[in-house]
Structures are given as C-alpha cells and as structure tokens.
Amino acid sequence: xxxxxxxxxxxxxxxxxxxxxxxxxxxxxxxxxxxxxxxxxxxxxxxxxxxxxxxxxxxxxxxxxxxxxxxxxxxxxxxxxxxxxxxxxxxxxxxxxxxxxxxxxxxxxxxxxxxxxxxxxxxxxxxxxxxxxxxxxxxxxxxxxxxxxxxxxxxxxxxxxxxxxxxxxxxxxxxxxxxxxxxxxxxxxxxxxxxxxxxxxxxxx
Amino acid sequence: xxxxxxxxxxxxxxxxxxxxxxxxxxxxxxxxxxxxxxxxxxxxxxxxxxxxxxxxxxxxxxxxxxxxxxxxxxxxxxxxxxxxxxxxxxxxxxxxxxxxxxxxxxxxxxxxxxxxxxxxxxxxxxxxxxxxxxxxxxxxxxxxxxxxxxxxxxxxxxxxxxxxxxxxxxxxxxxxxxxxxxxxxxxxxxxxxx
Numbered sequence: 105x106x107x108x109x110x111x112x113x114x115x116x117x118x119x120x121x122x123x124x125x126x127x128x129x130x131x132x133x134x135x136x137x138x139x140x141x142x143x144x145x146x147x148x149x150x151x152x153x154x155x156x157x158x159x160x161x162x163x164x165x166x167x168x169x170x171x172x173x174x175x176x177x178x179x180x181x182x183x184x185x186x187x188x189x190x191x192x193x194x195x196x197x198x199x200x201x202x203x204x205x206x207x208x209x210x211x212x213x214x215x216x217x218x219x220x221x222x223x224x225x226x227x228x229x230x231x232x233x234x235x236x237x238x239x240x241x242x243x244x245x246x247x248x249x250x251x252x253x254x255x256x257x258x259x260x261x262x263x264x265x266x267x268x269x270x271x272x273x274x275x276x277x278x279x280x281x282x283x284x285x286x287x288x289x290x291x292x293x294x295x296x297x298x299x300x301x302x303x304x305x306x307x308x309x
Numbered sequence: 310x311x312x313x314x315x316x317x318x319x320x321x322x323x324x325x326x327x328x329x330x331x332x333x334x335x336x337x338x339x340x341x342x343x344x345x346x347x348x349x350x351x352x353x354x355x356x357x358x359x360x361x362x363x364x365x366x367x368x369x370x371x372x373x374x375x376x377x378x379x380x381x382x383x384x385x386x387x388x389x390x391x392x393x394x395x396x397x398x399x400x401x402x403x404x405x406x407x408x409x410x411x412x413x414x415x416x417x418x419x420x421x422x423x424x425x426x427x428x429x430x431x432x433x434x435x436x437x438x439x440x441x442x443x444x445x446x447x448x449x450x451x452x453x454x455x456x457x458x459x460x461x462x463x464x465x466x467x468x469x470x471x472x473x474x475x476x477x478x479x480x481x482x483x484x485x486x487x488x489x490x491x492x493x494x495x496x497x498x499x500x501x502x503x
Contacts, residue, residue, distance in 0.1 A: 112482025121466040121481065147485055154488045157442045157495070158461035160435065161355040266467050267477075294463055 107133055114144045118151055124269060262290060262299035270298050277303070338375050345388070346371060348468075349395045352458045356399040356446065357406060358439060366402060370395045389474030396455040403447050445495045453487035460484060 109117070109130055116122050117130045134141045264270070273292045280287050290299040346367060353363035374391055446454045452473060459469055469484070470477040 110482065111485045112479065114481075115485040115488075116466065116481030119466065119481070121477075147488075150488050150492050151485075154457065154491050155461055157438070157491075158355070158457060160438050160442055161358065162461070266465070268465065268467065294465075296465070 108137060108140050109133060111143065111147060114140070114147050115151065117144070118148050121268075262288070262301045264299045265297055268298075273298055341374070341387070341391075342371060345391065348459070348462065348464065349392070351462045352392075352455070353395060353399045353402075355458050355462065356396075356443070356454070357402050358443065359406075362402060363399070366398045367395060370398060386474050388471045392455060392459075392472040393451065396451045396458075400447055400451060400454065403443060407444075407447075441495070441499055445491060445498065448494055449487070449490060452483075453490055456480075456484055456487045457491060 107129070113122065113126070113130065117127060120127070122130060134144055270290065270292065273290045276289050276291060278287060278289060279285060286303040288301050288303060289297050292298045349367045349370065350360070350363050353366050354360045357363055357366075370391065373394065374387070446457065449457075456469060456473060459472055464472070466477050466480040469480045473480075473483070475483065
C-alpha cells in the first residue's frame with residue numbers, strides 16, 4: 105500500500121503530535137516506503153539540528169518556576185463561545201447548589217447532558233459562579249469509606265484542557281484563584297496542565 | 310487510578326470554565342496575562358538573551374493589549390496579534406542590541422588576546438554561537454522565528470497554532486518550513502560549521 109505523507113505530517117509525527125490512528129499509519133508506512141523514510145530522516149535530522157542551535161539560547165535562562173495552574177486556558181475559544189460558557193456556568197452553578205444541599209450523599213442522579221444544554225442561556229447567570237457562589241465545597245475526595253473500592257469510573261469527571269490524548273501524568277490537588285476553589289489537576293510529563301476537575305462537583309454524563 | 314482518570318476525561322469542547330471573579334471588569338485580561346505572559350517572556354528571553362529586557366518588552370505588549378480592550382473582535386484574533394506584536398518588538402530590540410553586542414564581542418576578543426583561560430575561550434565560543442543563532446532568527450520571517458522560539462520553549466502544536474493563528478494541522482508544515490529556512494540561512498552565512 106502506497107500512501108505517502110507530507111513533510112508537515114512527518115514533522116508532526118516526529119513531535120508525536122499526530123492522532124494515534126495517524127501515528128500508527130505513518131509508522132506502518134515508514135517501514136515499507138524508503139522514500140518517506142529518507143524524507144523523515146532528513147526532517148528529523150534538521151529538527152534536531154535547529155533545536156540544538158536554539159537550545160544554545162536557553163543556557164542563560166533561569167528555569168521558570170511551575171506556576172499555579174488556573175482553570176482558564178484557551179482564551180480564544182471563549183471569545184467566540186459566549187453561549188457555551190453561559191450553558192457551562194448554568195450547569196456548574198446547578199451542580200454546586202445541589203452540592204451545597206447534599207454535601208455527602210452523592211446520588212448518581214442524571215445531570216443534564218452538556219450537548220443538550222440550552223445554548224441560548226443568557227449570560228446574565230455569569231455572576232453565579234463568581235466569588236460567593238463558588239465558595240467552599242469541602243467534600244472529601246472519597247467519601248464512601250464503607251464501600252470496598254471496586255474499579256469504577258470516577259464520579260467526578262475531569263475536563264480535558266486540550267484535544268490531545270493524555271497518556272500519562274500526575275494528579276495534583278490544589279486550590280485555584282483567589283477564592284481557593286479546590287480542584288484536582290492532571291499534569292503531563294512536560295508540566296502542562298492537561299485536565300481539571302473541581303472537587304465536589306458531580307458527574308456530568 | 311490514573312487509568313480511571315484518563316478514561317473519565319471529557320473533552321472540554323462543550324464546556325467552558327469561568328475564572329473565579331469572572332464578571333469583574335478586566336478579568337479576561339487577568340486570564341490572558343496568567344496564561345500567556347510567562348510564555349511570551351520565555352520566548353523573548355531566548356530571542357534577546359536578556360531576561361529583564363524580555364520582561365520589559367512583554368509588559369509593554371500586555372499594556373498595549375489591555376488598552377486595546379476589545380476582545381471579541383471577529384476580524385482579528387487576539388492571541389496571534391499578541392504574539393506577533395511581541396515577536397516584532399523582540400526582533401526590534403535584537404537589532405538595537407546588535408551594536409552593543411559587537412562592542413562586547415570586541416571586549417571579549419581583547420580578553421582572549423591577553424591570555425585567557427580555557428573557560429573564557431569556551432564561553433566566548435558559546436556566546437558566538439548564540440549570536441549567530443540570533444542573527445539568523447532576526448533574518449527570518451517573524452512568524453518563522455516565532456514558531457521556532459515557541460517550539461524550542463516546549464509549546465505544543467495546539468499552543469503554536471493559537472499563537473500564530475493557524476489550524477493545528479498546519480503547524481507541522483509551517484514548522485518544517487521554518488526549520489528548513491533556518492538551516493539554509495545558517496549554512497549560507499556560517500558555512501557547515503553547525
């Protein structure tokens with residue numbers, strides 16, 4: 105099977121930035137197409153060379169400290185997504201208010217699906233999440249001590265902060281922002297925050 | 310446990326989290342600043358080789374952004390604008406620096422003549438290499454320089470795409486081209502001594 109790849113794809117392959125499916129296809133293709141293999145070697149060699157040269161610039165830089173991660177990323181996406189924001193806030197506010205009423209009992213009540221969330225929700229609900237409404241939901245992470253922990257999906261889902269697949273990472277519990285909202289954050293190997301969940305919110309299916 | 314976490318991760322596509330204190334004026338700027346100021350400074354620090362100057366330039370750029378005010382301008386994306394302005398300011402600073410650098414290089418050569426240690430020699434060579442890399446970066450199209458710098462600072466393709474204002478799928482192509490151009494110019498100026 106002959107299916108040659110563009111330089112850009114091979115470059116992305118080198119950086120592991122292709123989707124898993126494409127990564128597999130490229131791997132298979134490189135094994136059988138010497139032309140692409142040679143091109144890939146050239147691209148990889150050049151990438152190594154250039155990154156080595158640019159790395160020379162880094163020698164004097166102090167290593168930047170890992171900053172506290174805020175749940176705000178991808179600003180651009182928000183700019184065009186007012187409606188989605190409003191819907192998300194509405195759901196979060198709903199969950200939080202439920203949470204406040206029933207802090208321990210976590211009934212698996214079906215929450216509204218995000219896809220079905222009213223997209224025309226007014227942004228007027230914005231203040232609901234700020235300051236006072238967001239105040240502490242100090243629910244323990246694993247409150248059901250009596251139950252033997254069998255393998256099950258976590259009740260509190262993480263939200264991915266980007267579209268890349270998460271292969272490995274560490275989960276860090278921290279508080280976010282001035283209001284010290286408790287949250288778990290998944291960090292990738294490179295130190296970027298990859299996913300987040302607010303502790304105490306409930307599953308959104 | 311981590312496996313559960315990973316399986317439980319949902320796409321953020323349909324969600325949007327709001328920063329604590331959203332709704333207060335200026336909070337969009339806080340978010341932008343938090344997320345991008347360190348990255349812009351790191352990029353500029355590599356470019357200019359002077360961290361405090363990098364911070365100065367970045368502060369200036371963010372100041373411009375805050376004055377610019379309007380965010381949801383459908384005509385122009387904020388992030389590419391921000392990074393472009395920062396890169397250009399960094400390149401300008403680099404050009405202004407080049408005179409100072411030449412003076413420093415001359416002073417270094419003087420040190421060398423008057424009997425320098427191995428260390429001094431090595432550090433001079435490193436400095437020369439840095440100067441070469443910067444001068445090639447300076448000669449590239451600003452977007453190419455920006456891509457190379459951000460990538461070398463460890464930005465993922467999605468972040469590069471946001472910063473440059475292209476689709477993530479075209480980042481590989483742009484990066485490969487920028488690298489090819491960088492290598493071509495480097496060899497043209499300095500021969501094969503890489």
